[in-house]
Amino acid sequence: MWDEEFSEIAKALKASEIRELLKVTQDPGIISFAGGLPSPKAFPVDIIKEIVNKMMDKYGDKMLQYGATDGVNSFRDAFARFLTSKYNFKNIKRENILVVTGSQQGLYLLAKIFIDPGDTVIVEAPTYVGVLTAFQSYKPNYVPIEMDDDGMRIDLLEEKLKDLKREGKKIKMIYTIPTFQNPAGVTLSLERRKRLIELAQEYNILVVEDSPYEELRYSGEPVPQLKYFDDDGKILYLGTFSKTLSPGMRLAFMVGHEDIIHKAILAKQGIDLCTSPFVQYIAQEYIEGGYFDEHLPKIRKLYKEKRDAMLDALEDYFPEGVRWTKPQGGMFLWVTLPEGMDSQKLFMKAIQKKVAFVIGAAFYPYRDHKNTLRLNFTYPSVEEIQEGIRRLADAIKEEMKN
Ligand code: PMP
Ligand code: G9A
Numbered sequence: 001m002w003d004e005e006f007s008e009i010a011k012a013l014k015a016s017e018i019r020e021l022l023k024v025t026q027d028p029g030i031i032s033f034a035g036g037l038p039s040p041k042a043f044p045v046d047i048i049k050e051i052v053n054k055m056m057d058k059y060g061d062k063m064l065q066y067g068a069t070d071g072v073n074s075f076r077d078a079f080a081r082f083l084t085s086k087y088n089f090k091n092i093k094r095e096n097i098l099v100v101t102g103s104q105q106g107l108y109l110l111a112k113i114f115i116d117p118g119d120t121v122i123v124e125a126p127t128y129v130g131v132l133t134a135f136q137s138y139k140p141n142y143v144p145i146e147m148d149d150d151g152m153r154i155d156l157l158e159e160k161l162k163d164l165k166r167e168g169k170k171i172k173m174i175y176t177i178p179t180f181q182n183p184a185g186v187t188l189s190l191e192r193r194k195r196l197i198e199l200a201q202e203y204n205i206l207v208v209e210d211s212p213y214e215e216l217r218y219s220g221e222p223v224p225q226l227k228y229f230d231d232d233g234k235i236l237y238l239g240t241f242s243k244t245l246s247p248g249m250r251l252a253f254m255v256g257h258e259d260i261i262h263k264a265i266l267a268k269q270g271i272d273l274c275t276s277p278f279v280q281y282i283a284q285e286y287i288e289g290g291y292f293d294e295h296l297p298k299i300r301k302l303y304k305e306k307r308d309a310m311l312d313a314l315e316d317y318f319p320e321g322v323r324w325t326k327p328q329g330g331m332f333l334w335v336t337l338p339e340g341m342d343s344q345k346l347f348m349k350a351i352q353k354k355v356a357f358v359i360g361a362a363f364y365p366y367r368d369h370k371n372t373l374r375l376n377f378t379y380p381s382v383e384e385i386q387e388g389i390r391r392l393a394d395a396i397k398e399e400m401k402n
Helices: 017-022 045-063 071-086 101-115 129-138 156-165 190-203 258-272 277-288 291-317 344-350 382-401
Strands: 097-100 120-125 141-147 171-177 206-210 235-240 253-254 330-336 372-376
Touching: 017 129, 071 097, 071 277, 097 101, 097 129, 097 258, 097 277, 101 129, 101 206, 101 235, 101 253, 101 258, 120 156, 141 156, 156 171, 156 190, 171 190, 171 235, 190 206, 277 291, 291 382, 344 372, 344 382, 372 382
Parallel strands: 120 141, 120 171, 171 206, 206 235
Antiparallel strands: 097 253, 235 253, 330 372
């Protein structure tokens, strides 16, 4: 019913692969490496209880009220100080920060203010499935750029930029997750970061740096954000509290040029009026009260054990001919099966063995690269990781025989 009446935008809507999968993986018998869920053990429940009480006593009237669309000023100021002192971002003021209801909303706002049908958007191949969901109604033309262990192949990007310029194509943005990429787990090298900034300047293109995972480093040396190198507002940085505090709080932020932030505020006014002041006051105290710095090492320790357990289990159980990335942080790793294998078929077999993952094709705008899949290692326990990888290895071996 109503099919004729739905708008063109609504007709373009399709279910998110990951959201749909969450339903399948609710079955308690299934070991899920599918959704990008934090471990419930990573949630600072007692700290939040304490903060809520304290802040409600002080600011209850403001926390329960509507707030400004751009965010609570004291939170934006606290956050500007945080970005300046912790990440060394330059020239960050309140006006450069928009508080959003999850970085997923930030992505949707960007689509709404930048993309007309047919505009070119450059993405990594594979890319975050949620960006495809956020952008789908605006119908961009995606140009996927391959990655290797050092992140996006900037040499290929440069070739593409030249080609697109020659063809007179309008490139609206380069969307990248440079640090512990979702889904591939790889990190863009320092050298490539510098070259990417140069290209953004040379071609005058907005780069969207989506970075939910960068505080989750378990090994290797930190690399500065793209935004750290940004002198003239070419980088729009998206960050979130979903992986360092709680995804249920839906609190994230967009940092960029004042003109972009202003336009995004106008778009947000029509979507949800404001981001919950309640969660902003909690996050403000979480940062300024020192809880953020105190709690993070615990999350890193928990996830490092899980990452190591998954890498060990893959080494122990996976057959010859299957490759995987070795992430230094984040929540995911990326598996490449032998050429010709289809992870969709493997998925059916894996579900029978009560283990789930996300098929690789979901992360490609044109759904190619069928022999790939993504594994999440933060949600399952170490024991579930060992057992789940054993089951998945069995499914792969059976599939290889066919
Ligand atoms: N971007 C990327 C790359 C992500 O992996 C995620 C969460 N999985 C998001 C955005 C959305 O996060 P949030 O909870 O802040 O909406
Ligand atoms: O849709 C969700 O629950 C967020 C997870 C994102 C992902 O799995 O990449």
